[in-house]
Amino acid sequence: GENVEQHPSTLSVQEGDSAVIKCTYSDSASNYFPWYKQELGKRPQLIIDIRSNVGEKKDQRIAVTLNKTAKHFSLHITETQPEDSAVYFCAAYLVGVEYGNKLVFGAGTILRVKS
Amino acid sequence: DAMVIQNPRYQVTQFGKPVTLSCSQTLNHNVMYWYQQKSSQAPKLLFHYYDKDFNNEADTPDNFQSRRPNTSFCFLDIRSPGLGDAAMYLCATKELLGGGNEQFFGPGTRLTVL
Numbered sequence: 570g571e572n573v574e575q576h577p578s579t580l581s582v583q584e585g586d587s588a589v590i591k592c593t594y595s596d597s598a599s600n601y602f603p604w605y606k607q608e609l610g611k612r613p614q615l616i617i618d619i620r621s622n623v624g625e626k627k628d629q630r631i632a633v634t635l636n637k638t639a640k641h642f643s644l645h646i647t648e649t650q651p652e653d654s655a656v657y658f659c660a661a662y663l664v665g666v667e668y669g670n671k672l673v674f675g676a677g678t679i680l681r682v683k684s
Numbered sequence: 685d686a687m688v689i690q691n692p693r694y695q696v697t698q699f700g701k702p703v704t705l706s707c708s709q710t711l712n713h714n715v716m717y718w719y720q721q722k723s724s725q726a727p728k729l730l731f732h733y734y735d736k737d738f739n740n741e742a743d744t745p746d747n748f749q750s751r752r753p754n755t756s757f758c759f760l761d762i763r764s765p766g767l768g769d770a771a772m773y774l775c776a777t778k779e780l781l782g783g784g785n786e787q788f789f790g791p792g793t794r795l796t797v798l
Contacts, residue, residue, distance in 0.1 A: 613727065671732070
């Protein structure tokens with residue numbers, strides 16, 4: 570089955586600095602990689618995602634890069650703000666009934682942005 | 685225009701007393717998921733339905749059961765809750781065919797076991 574490792578487990582940055590969270594996955598059949606932001610007591614919220622046929626995707630201050638050969642993908646947040654403080658989860662998805670249609674989550678990264 | 689609705693948002697039960705959590709969706713998605721999330725951990729998939737086909741994760745305890753009577757509703761039954769079952773329970777939906785890849789999460793039900 571798929572296994573997703575996420576690093577670091579905690580990350581503290583100064584407001585305005587960049588933050589990078591990295592994930593690796595094990596199953597080369599995974600073809601969709603979402604990133605979720607979860608604030609305390611709330612549902613996971615999709616912030617960006619990337620498909621395996623794309624190497625990079627950007628949405629304002631957030632970008633995701635994917636290296637299929639190395640089986641790793643990263644979340645980049647630039648110009649961090651205090652409201653970016655949350656837990657971030659990466660995930661890998663095996664699309665298709667034969668794979669169980671499942672998201673496999675990384676363990677999460679607690680991001681703290683200090684003002 | 686809520687899309688995935690979970691009731692109740694907070695549930696308190698006693699040790700060993702059966703409890704049912706409910707999830708409904710207005711998206712008409714064919715896949716529904718139940719996750720368990722404990723503090724500071726990632727959501728853990730318990731089971732999912734593709735239409736009426738039930739798929740249980742290998743490590744989901746027998747204490748957890750699920751029902752999906754129709755496309756819109758899915759229930760999580762915990763037959764004999766233990767203290768270790770206290771968690772946030774998240775429901776999510778997805779349209780498998782032609783609907784993109786995003787899973788839509790409900791707001792969750794926070795379960796407390798006394």
